[in-house]
Amino acid sequence: MSPELAFILTLGLRMAITAAFVVTASIITERSGPVIGALIATLPISAGPSYVFLALDHDAAFIAEGALASLPINAATIFLGLTYVVLAQRHGALLSCLAAVAVWLVLAAIIRSVQWSLAGGLVVNAIAFGICVPLLARYRHAKMPPIRRRWYDIPLRASLVATLVATVVTTSGWVGPKISGMIALFPIVFTSMMLILHPRIGGPPTAAVLANSAWGLIGLGIAIAVLHVAALQFGSTVGLTLALATCIGWNLSLWWLGRGKAAE
Template identity: 30%
Template sequence: MTMLASIFSQIPLEALAVRMVATAVVVIAVSWAVGVFGPLVGGALAGLPVILGPGFYFLAAQASEAFVAQAASYALLSLCATQFFLLAYIVVAGRASPWIALGFAMATWLLAAFSFQLFPARPLIGVILFIAATGVCFRLGAKFATHQAPLKRKAGIALFAMRGMFAGVLVALITTAAGWLGAVGAGLLLAFPIGYALVALTVHQKYGAASVTALLHSAILGTVSLAGFCSALALTASYLPSSVALGIAMTTSVLVTFGLVSGVQFRRP
């Protein structure tokens, strides 16, 4: 508790509140869209950088361009581990409770993240590893996912608000403690799949295993949007003003998500 108080004391309360609320609003909006549009489209939309975007925005406001670029490279490696997080949850969702499935998925992420962070934090290496991880996890996950199960249309706004505020607290903590964590820790933790974890837990509890496996299998492809964000930021942050680099990264992510959603809609009967 003393350490947390020390971290939060490093920035004004007004700035801390802005970080939390800004992140929470975006997470709530995307969470609502996931419930409305169903698991396939929802999984693609869940890959929008709702936590990475605000996280790197606040990080860029207090860190050097080189630090941000390196953190983005490590975030890309962290996203490789996220694919195995999603696969692990998909595999055990049909035979375990939501909390047990979440614990297993998080343990898998920790092991995978430790392994991937041993690789050089370079954008090209990260992209190659991410493509390999995505191909393996999507193919294996297809054996356990049930894409015919739709999500219900209604979900409690209170759950969305709680999920968003929790994500906002995480972003505020990591970006504030970035100087202590270093680029490695900040990058890995900013890409920690807290959004996926909360979405998976909520959907599993409310709609069952079939819906959550469909959602998370689609999210494996949705994570490509996050990888696009991190790759673009890692390549441009050292050479362009932070606002421009973040704009390019966000545009890249949105275009990837648009392509994924359009592809899902096109494949629907």
């Protein structure tokens, strides 16, 4: 088998695995309501596979540096969420989504121009979430109407996430860890939810899922910081494992606390 064919087959397999994972998680999200859906949506269901595949092709230092670049991008994602949530109350899916993505791209361009440290990334996350979480609180509760799946839902989600993985994997060698880390954290799950759910169930219910995602994104930011530190100290495998455990543990804790409050 030629090296070119082996690369194409390997890339196709990676895209298929990731697409299947994201589609499954997003279907569960639709059926679980805005709170549980938000917890599932903020698991690393697109960034995680991207980092796993990067780890197969690059060393631990590359992964650690990529995670350092991803950390401030997590702060940009919460502003994407806030932009969409506010606009979705009165505007359509396309306008709300495009405006949110535009905000993310502008912030990503600013973030790229800065040389970040771990402390700097954590501080910018703390500031971003300190601003956005209180503003999102009023939009967290909305009735989730029944969802009827359309024929293009799964192909759309699969193609979006597969394209993201292909971009990360194929460009990582020449764009370097910083850009790879930024691309890996592009909010593909959020944008696909905006485009698919909003036209079907309306802006406020879709916005409620993203508004509830704020606390989950905090856990994702902590997991990215863990990945950076652990990859440097113990290697990529341990770093990725600890980061995933951090994300899952954080979201399970949020779920448990939510159950406790509902029972009171």
